[in-house]
Amino acid sequence: MKAKAIAHPNIALVKYWGKRDQKLNLPAVGSISITLKEMYTITSVEFLEKLKQDVLILNGKEANQKQLNRVSSFLDIIRNEAGFDYKAKTISENNFPTGAGLASSASAFASLALAGTEAAQLSYTKTELSELARRGSGSAPRSIFGGFVEMKTGELSNGSDAVAIQLADEHHWDIKIMVIITSENYKTVSSTNGMTLTAKTSPFYEQWVISSQNDLNAMRDAILNRNFSKLGELAEFSCLKMHAVALSANPGIIYWNPITIKCIELIRKMRQEGIPVYFTIDAGPQVKAICLPQYLESIKLELSKIDGINKIITTSLGSGAIIMEE
Ligand code: PMV
Numbered sequence: 501m502k503a504k505a506i507a508h509p510n511i512a513l514v515k516y517w518g519k520r521d522q523k524l525n526l527p528a529v530g531s532i533s534i535t536l537k538e539m540y541t542i543t544s545v546e547f548l549e550k551l552k553q554d555v556l557i558l559n560g561k562e563a564n565q566k567q568l569n570r571v572s573s574f575l576d577i578i579r580n581e582a583g584f585d586y587k588a589k590t591i592s593e594n595n596f597p598t599g600a601g602l603a604s605s606a607s608a609f610a611s612l613a614l615a616g617t618e619a620a621q622l623s624y625t626k627t628e629l630s631e632l633a634r635r636g637s638g639s640a641p642r643s644i645f646g647g648f649v650e651m652k653t654g655e656l657s658n659g660s661d662a663v664a665i666q667l668a669d670e671h672h673w674d675i676k677i678m679v680i681i682t683s684e685n686y687k688t689v690s691s692t693n694g695m696t697l698t699a700k701t702s703p704f705y706e707q708w709v710i711s712s713q714n715d716l717n718a719m720r721d722a723i724l725n726r727n728f729s730k731l732g733e734l735a736e737f738s739c740l741k742m743h744a745v746a747l748s749a750n751p752g753i754i755y756w757n758p759i760t761i762k763c764i765e766l767i768r769k770m771r772q773e774g775i776p777v778y779f780t781i782d783a784g785p786q787v788k789a790i791c792l793p794q795y796l797e798s799i800k801l802e803l804s805k806i807d808g809i810n811k812i813i814t815t816s817l818g819s820g821a822i823i824m825e826e
Pocket of ligand 1: 691
């Protein structure tokens with residue numbers, strides 16, 4: 501009763517921010533993302549009859565109680581489906597900084613959903629896996645699939661239609677992403693807390709939810725027609741709108757640092773000079789720059805001149821979650 505899986509993180513081009521149900525983790529808005537190739541999480545799960553408690557090893561170290569509780573509750577869903585209550589030993593490793601706003605929860609729960617169900621001998625379709633992964637993290641369903649992925653809000657109260665679907669695979673369009681790390685150790689408002697506060701207190705929240713529908717329709721078109729400037733403009737629009745609605749919560753949530761702003765300014769300056777490059781930013785200070793392959797090296801060179809950037813990780817589009825042989 502053991503299995504190992506790999507999944508890649510993703511970044512949203514149309515952002516998810518807000519839940520329609522906290523307990524089942526159902527999104528209030530749909531989202532569209534790209535799955536990143538060079539970054540990954542590998543997770544193995546082993547259910548053992550003799551184990552008294554769940555054990556979680558994260559990046560070579562025993563996890564803290566909060567992390568363990570989150571994984572245990574997720575494994576409970578699998579145990580319940582499988583009809584046993586064996587505890588599990590879970591080992592999870594990222595090849596990129598954890599908890600630095602790089603969507604580690606997406607690849608973590610996508611790989612855990614796949615390894616966990618496989619170890620429990622449940623055979624889930626990708627759609628069912630995405631529904632399960634959602635219980636761990638709202639962005640995780642998107643990492644079940646590769647390439648360009650849409651997460652649906654669904655309408656049902658049990659969440660069975662709040663699943664991810666693939667819009668196009670990773671070979672559809674060669675897009676490059678530069679993940680610019682502006683800070684590796686920062687404390688921030690978790691996305692769940694940020695979403696809850698925003699929904700409760702922002703005077704603009706309702707408009708954020710309503711207006712997301714147009715963004716999703718336009719982004720789907722841009723992807724299917726390989727219209728890069730449209731994709732980039734929409735990604736920046738959705739990103740800034742998400743941060744604007746978070747800023748307008750009470751107290752306002754600020755995820756950026758001065759280097760985040762410097763990256764935004766430089767990306768916009770390069771664009772004025774004719775280089776097609778766009779940014780997106782999640783619930784943290786890191787900036788993701790998006791471009792076509794022929795511009796990658798010159799953009800990276802310009803960005804690396806910004807004082808204070810820790811590291812730039814370059815990646816293409818990657819595949820969905822898959823089982824690895826032991
Ligand atoms: O999966 P969560 O609950 O960490 O939410 C992710 C939220 C954002 O990264 C800010 C946006 C998104 O769509 O990924």
